[in-house]
Amino acid sequence: MEKQFKRTTVTSALPYANGPVHIGHLAGVYIPADIYARYLRLKKHDVLFIGGSDEHGVPITIRAKKEGVTPQDIVDRYHQLIKDSFEEFGISFDTYGRTTSKVHHDLASQFFRTLYDKGEFLEQSSLQYYDEEAKTFLADRYITGECPRCHSEGAYGDQCEKCGSTLSPDELINPKSAISGSQPVQRETKHWYLPLDKHEAWLRRWILEDHKEWRPNVYGQCKSWLDMGLQPRAVSRDLDWGIPVPVEGAEGKVLYVWFDAPIGYISNTKELLPDTWEQWWKSEDTRLVHFIGKDNIVFHCIVFPAMLKAEGSYILPENVPSNEFLNLEGDKISTSRNWAVWLHEYLREFPGKQDVLRYVLTANAPETKDNDFTWKDFQARNNNELVAVYGNFVNRALVLTHKYFDGAVPACGTLNEYDEATLREFAEVKAEVERLLENYKFRDAQKEAMNLARIGNKYLADTEPWKLAKTDMPRVATILNISLQLVANLAIAFEPFLPFSSARLRGMLNMSTCDWEQLGKTDLLSEGARLNPAELLFEKIEDATIEAQIQKLLDTKKANEEANYKAKPIRENIAFDDFLKLDIRVGTVLECQKVPKADKLLQFRIDDGLEQRTIISGIAQHYAPEDLVGKQVCFIANLPPRTLKGITSEGMILSAENADGSLAVITPEKLVKPGSEVK
């Protein structure tokens, strides 16, 4: 475990280039990765911090189609937006590439080819939908139709967004091609699969035995997957946006985006360092660390390592620190619902306050469980911690020096015991911050760094130089010298966390060096050195500012509710005879209970006027079974029976679906005889 590494490759999940970056991404991946990379650099370790945009995949092509532009236009737009906002925010990538680059295409292609030549893939043909008009196979997202579960229109081939079901394209009723609108036909197509099952044995050993130190969520999820047994995964798709499968007879096929994206880490390295990139990826004394969100655990811990191992010449990750999710004001962050704090907007609305957001998102990082970001917490942490503790100490030390010594670092006399105890505390904090950072505990590490400022405030309160100034100037000189040394130390300690503030602080101190190993030293500023005028390192954030942000979110929410409250268009007319075929009846609920081993199903015993029948209905999340007993419901009585969870359902209970997805059972306005027809 205590392996010595010569260099470290740090990767952070590639953001998908079909939308901007929000605080969830920052808290989960980019800020911790950046802190880690900056820390290693400060320690003069060799480190390479890799980022880049993920620019392939179906959602981008769909978005392009919708907007009437090319996929390239989409990725160009968001790649630039994301790249610029990361840069402005101080995420210190050594390189930020993109998966549409030539280097990436070549490398990914070559990677695939190597595995292909080594026989690491399975080839398999299957039937898939094909659009004869557009002359192309259709990816799952390109097929729409009626959802077989909730019967709403507009379900996609992989998922119905209305009821949330996961679908496969051949389940859709009346499938239509999203490209031409024509009815697609099934055609045989060949694809390549990575047989993960073949890699199971070593993965099991490597993760479950050799990496017990991985975070519980990461380890647990891997174990869960391994215990369920791994299945082969397709690595190609029929699509024209992506990296062509480099095999004869594979025209019209591209690498599946999850296969090409992680290779992006490697190709971005190669693009930056064409001659030496391999040492960052193939040398046993390189430590590889992937920073990701919890949705990416399986890819980075199982699939990507399997790819690397299959290729044969690459190292495997040493750790995969993965964060949970960040919520916003109590609700899940959602791009489609516009429920987010977007980085590019934050940068515009809070100019110069990068570090405030960095601080808050680290202090409240979802390292062990989902956390909630609130604007009030943002304000409190800024005003009560950054301003009151850190900024204030810096300001006190500088102002006092200007007042009593005209802005020059005063001479340090003999230290008394209290001085030395204070400095010892400092050294202890340094060791603790290091230990925490090396264990990927960024939240605690930052808190520990903040303790340095607390020590400083206490030191000033206890020594009271403003009183001694009347009687003992040499002692005041010593106290302020030490205080200023502490301030200089803060500039180093906070460099990984709050780089902008550290830079400003160094400017105020005229401090040229910044080296982690100097942390804890008391000669960072030499006697007589001139200080610049004190500026406020952080400023208070007023209530009005916070209220405006909260209002902005509330407005968003309202706008969304209105946007969602749009009734669906009426379907095509049907013949009256078709209506007559439906036999809708009223029944009285005699019994109702939850179906065992199913979360959404209720089992009804219904009096239909003639006899009793059993009906299963997926409304368990909206009704307690006992509340329905004795009620009358409407149901379709002449559907063929269908077995669900081993129970035969003889009909379908009618419910209305509200805008928020909740269900309301349809019941007659007054009591009628069971078996009454609904016309």
Add this chain to the structure above:
RNA sequence: GGCGGGAUAGCUCAGCUGGUUAGAGCGCAUGAUUCAUAAUCAUGAGGUCCGGGGUUCAAGUCCCCGUCCCGCUACCA
């Protein structure tokens, strides 16, 4: 339902392989102080460690049963 993660002071979280009166920051109360962005410092009040069993001399920490939250997954005629 299965699997994984979580549940500890008002809030956000620490508590390693079980061991003295369960900790930190913020908030709150009281006092001190004025160099400082009404900042700081000290002290204090706050906890059936989700509930119930069990193992043990000893359990927040281990085992079993259950509840709630998050994720993946199954079911939704």
